[in-house]
Amino acid sequence: MQIKTMAEYFAEGETPEVLFWVGCAGSIDQRSQKITRAFAEILTRTGTRFAVLGKEEACTGDPARRAGNEFLFQMMAYNNIQVLNNYGVKKIVTACPHCFNTLKNEYPELGGHYEVMHHTTFLQGLINEGRIKMKEGGSFKGKKITYHDSCYLGRANGIYEAPRAVLEALDAELVEMKRCGSRGMCCGAGGAQMFKEEEKGTTRVNFERGREAVDTGAEIIASNCPFCMTMLTDGVKETGKEDSVKVLDLAELIARDMQE
Amino acid sequence: MFRNPLVAVLHFFVYAGFVIINLEILEIMIDGLAGTHRIFAPVLGPVYPVLIGCFEILAVLVAVSCAIFLIRRNILKLKRFISHDLDGWPRSDANYILITEIVLMLLFLTMNTADGVLQSRGAAHYTETGSFWVTGMFQPLFEGFSDSTLVGIERGAWWLHILGILAFLNYLPWSKHLHIILAFPNAYFARLEPNGKMENMPAIQQEVLYAMQPELAPTDASAAEVPKFGAKDVQDLTWKNLLDAFSCTECGRCSAACPATQTGKALSPRLIMMKTRDRAEAAGRGEADKTLLRDYITEEELRACTSCGACVQECPVSINPLDIIFQMRRHLVMEESSAPQEWTLMFSNIENNMAPWKSSPDERDAWIHA
Numbered sequence: 001m002q003i004k005t006m007a008e009y010f011a012e013g014e015t016p017e018v019l020f021w022v023g024c025a026g027s028i029d030q031r032s033q034k035i036t037r038a039f040a041e042i043l044t045r046t047g048t049r050f051a052v053l054g055k056e057e058a059c060t061g062d063p064a065r066r067a068g069n070e071f072l073f074q075m076m077a078y079n080n081i082q083v084l085n086n087y088g089v090k091k092i093v094t095a096c097p098h099c100f101n102t103l104k105n106e107y108p109e110l111g112g113h114y115e116v117m118h119h120t121t122f123l124q125g126l127i128n129e130g131r132i133k134m135k136e137g138g139s140f141k142g143k144k145i146t147y148h149d150s151c152y153l154g155r156a157n158g159i160y161e162a163p164r165a166v167l168e169a170l171d172a173e174l175v176e177m178k179r180c181g182s183r184g185m186c187c188g189a190g191g192a193q194m195f196k197e198e199e200k201g202t203t204r205v206n207f208e209r210g211r212e213a214v215d216t217g218a219e220i221i222a223s224n225c226p227f228c229m230t231m232l233t234d235g236v237k238e239t240g241k242e243d244s245v246k247v248l249d250l251a252e253l254i255a256r257d258m259q260e
Numbered sequence: 261m262f263r264n265p266l267v268a269v270l271h272f273f274v275y276a277g278f279v280i281i282n283l284e285i286l287e288i289m290i291d292g293l294a295g296t297h298r299i300f301a302p303v304l305g306p307v308y309p310v311l312i313g314c315f316e317i318l319a320v321l322v323a324v325s326c327a328i329f330l331i332r333r334n335i336l337k338l339k340r341f342i343s344h345d346l347d348g349w350p351r352s353d354a355n356y357i358l359i360t361e362i363v364l365m366l367l368f369l370t371m372n373t374a375d376g377v378l379q380s381r382g383a384a385h386y387t388e389t390g391s392f393w394v395t396g397m398f399q400p401l402f403e404g405f406s407d408s409t410l411v412g413i414e415r416g417a418w419w420l421h422i423l424g425i426l427a428f429l430n431y432l433p434w435s436k437h438l439h440i441i442l443a444f445p446n447a448y449f450a451r452l453e454p455n456g457k458m459e460n461m462p463a464i465q466q467e468v469l470y471a472m473q474p475e476l477a478p479t480d481a482s483a484a485e486v487p488k489f490g491a492k493d494v495q496d497l498t499w500k501n502l503l504d505a506f507s508c509t510e511c512g513r514c515s516a517a518c519p520a521t522q523t524g525k526a527l528s529p530r531l532i533m534m535k536t537r538d539r540a541e542a543a544g545r546g547e548a549d550k551t552l553l554r555d556y557i558t559e560e561e562l563r564a565c566t567s568c569g570a571c572v573q574e575c576p577v578s579i580n581p582l583d584i585i586f587q588m589r590r591h592l593v594m595e596e597s598s599a600p601q602e603w604t605l606m607f608s609n610i611e612n613n614m615a616p617w618k619s620s621p622d623e624r625d626a627w628i629h630a
Contacts, residue, residue, distance in 0.1 A: 003628045024615035033627040054625040058614035067603050068589030070461045074468040105457035151568035156456025186519035191567030196602035199564040202524030
C-alpha cells in the first residue's frame with residue numbers, strides 16, 4: 001500500500017483531501033494496526049486523496065487529561081496543533097473515538113480548528129456518495145451482527161446512526177444488545193482505564209459487556225474503537241466463545257466485502 | 261426528563277398539582293387572614309366550581325402518583341431504590357415526602373366534601389359555589405353527620421392542610437425534595453457542550469504557553485500567586501457543581517447506568533453528588549478538619565470512573581457528576597502526584613514516546629510498511 005505523509009504532500013506543494021489521524025493504538029497496537037490498514041485500504045480504493053502524519057503524529061493527550069494530568073495534555077495538544085496548523089490541515093478523519101472527541105471538542109479552545117470526522121461517519125459518506133459499493137452476497141450475508149456503541153462516539157458526541165447505517169450496507173442481520181444507543185454500556189477502557197488494572201468489583205466491565213454481546217447470538221460484534229476492540233475481544237474470550245464470535249471494526253467489515 | 265416515560269408522566273402530575281393547587285392555597289391563606297370563606301367564589305362565579313373541580317382531579321392524580329412511587333420504592337423494590345446508597349435518612353426522607361403529599365391531598369379532598377354537604381344544607385358562612393367534580397361524588401358518605409360535626413371536619417381538615425403545607429415548606433430545604441425548586445435553575449444552567457468535552461484549565465494553558473515561550477513569562481515571580489489545580493474540597497468546586505449537588509434528588513438513574521456501579525466497584529455517581537452536598541453542608545457548619553477528598557470521597561471511587569458519561573446522560577435534571585470526578589482526579593495528579601503506578605508509567609510514555617505505550621516514536625509509521 002502506498003501511503004503518503006503530510007510532509008510528502010507538502011514537499012510536492014499539494015494538499016490532500018483529508019488527513020487520516022491514525023492515533024496511538026492504530027499505530028502501535030498490533031490488533032489495531034489491522035483496522036488502520038483496512039481503513040487506509042478503503043481510502044486508497046475509493047480514490048480518496050489522504051495523508052498521514054507518520055512519525056510527526058503524537059498522542060492527543062486524551063488519557064493524560066482524563067487521568068487528571070492537564071499539564072501533559074496541554075503540552076501534547078499544543079505540539080500537535082502546531083504540526084497540524086503548519087501544514088494548514090482543514091479536515092481530519094480518525095478511526096479512534098477518543099482522538100476524534102479530543103481533536104473535535106477540545107483542541108479548538110487551544111487554537112486547533114479543524115473539521116473532524118470519525119471514520120464511521122466518513123464511511124457513511126463514501127457509501128452514500130456511491131464511492132463504496134458492496135459485493136452482492138458478500139461474506140456477511142444473513143449473518144447476525146451486533147454493534148457496540150463506544151461512549152466517546154455515542155454519548156459523548158451523539159453519533160449513533162452513522163455506524164448503523166454503515167452496517168446496513170453489509171446485507172447482514174443487525175441485532176441490538178439490551179443496552180444500546182444512548183443507553184449503551186461502556187467497554188471499561190475510557191477515562192484512562194485502558195492503562196491500569198480495574199478497581200476491585202464483582203466483575204470486570206468488559207466481561208459484563210462481552211457476555212451481553214455474546215448473548216445476542218451474533219457471530220460478529222462490530223466496534224468502532226481500538227479500546228473497545230481490545231476490551232470486547234477479552235470479554236468474548238472470557239465467555240469461551242472466541243472461536244465462534246469475532247470482534248471486528250466497521251472498517252474491517254467494509255474493507256472485506258467492497259467491490260473492486 | 262421524559263427518558264423514562266411512565267415516571268415522567270407521574271412526575272408531571274405531581275408537579276402540575278404542586279404548582280396549580282397553589283392558587284387554591286392562596287384562597288385558603290386569604291380566607292384565614294381575612295376571616296372570609298371561599299373569597300374567590302363570588303368573583304369567579306360559575307368558573308369557580310370548574311376551577312376547584314380541576315384542582316380536585318389534580319389532587320387525586322397527585323395522591324395516586326405518590327402512592328405508585330411508594331409502591332415502587334417499598335413493594336416493587338426497584339434496584340436503585342433499595343441500593344445501599346440510600347441507607348438511613350435518605351430512604352426515610354423519600355417516604356416521608358410521599359406520605360405527606362398523600363395526606364395533604366386527602367385533607368384537601370376531605371375539606372371539600374364536608375364543605376359541599378354544608379353548602380347543600382345552606383349552612384351559615386358556607387358560600388354556595390355549586391357542586392365539586394370529585395368530592396361531589398363522595399358527599400353521600402358525609403350526609404349522615406350533623407352540621408356541627410361537618411363543620412368540625414371541614415375546619416379540622418382546613419387547619420391541618422394549611423399547617424401541613426407550612427410545615428412541609430420548612431422541611432423542604434433540609435430534604436432531597438429541594439429538587440422541586442432547584443431542578444429548573446439547574447436545568448437552565450446546564451452545560452450545552454458535547455458530553456465528551458472536558459472543561460479547559462486556563463491557568464494551566466498559561467503555564468504551558470510560558471513553558472513553550474519563556475520570554476512571555478512574567479519576570480517578577482514573587483508577584484505571581486501559585487494557583488491551585490483541581491478540587492480537593494467543596495470550596496474548589498464551581499457554584500454549578502454545588503447547585504448540582506443540592507438539586508440531586510437521589511433517584512439513582514446515574515448509578516443504575518454507571519458501568520463501575522454495575523460491576524460492583526466502589527464508585528456510585530449518586531453518592532458523589534450526595535457526599536458533595538453533605539460535605540458542603542458540613543463545611544458551612546464550620547467543619548474544618550475534613551475535606552471532600554478522602555473524608556467523603558475516596559481515591560478508589562475516583563479511580564473507578566471510565567468517563568463514559570452515562571451518569572450525565574441519564575440525569576433528569578442535568579447534573580454532572582463526571583465534572584466533579586475529573587476535578588478531583590486533577591487535584592490528585594497535579595497537586596499530590598498521586599496516581600496508580602501504571603498511570604505514572606503511561607504519563608512518562610506519552611511524554612517520552614509520544615504514545616501511552618512503550619514504543620519508539622520512530623516505529624509509529626511501521627504499519628505502513630508492514
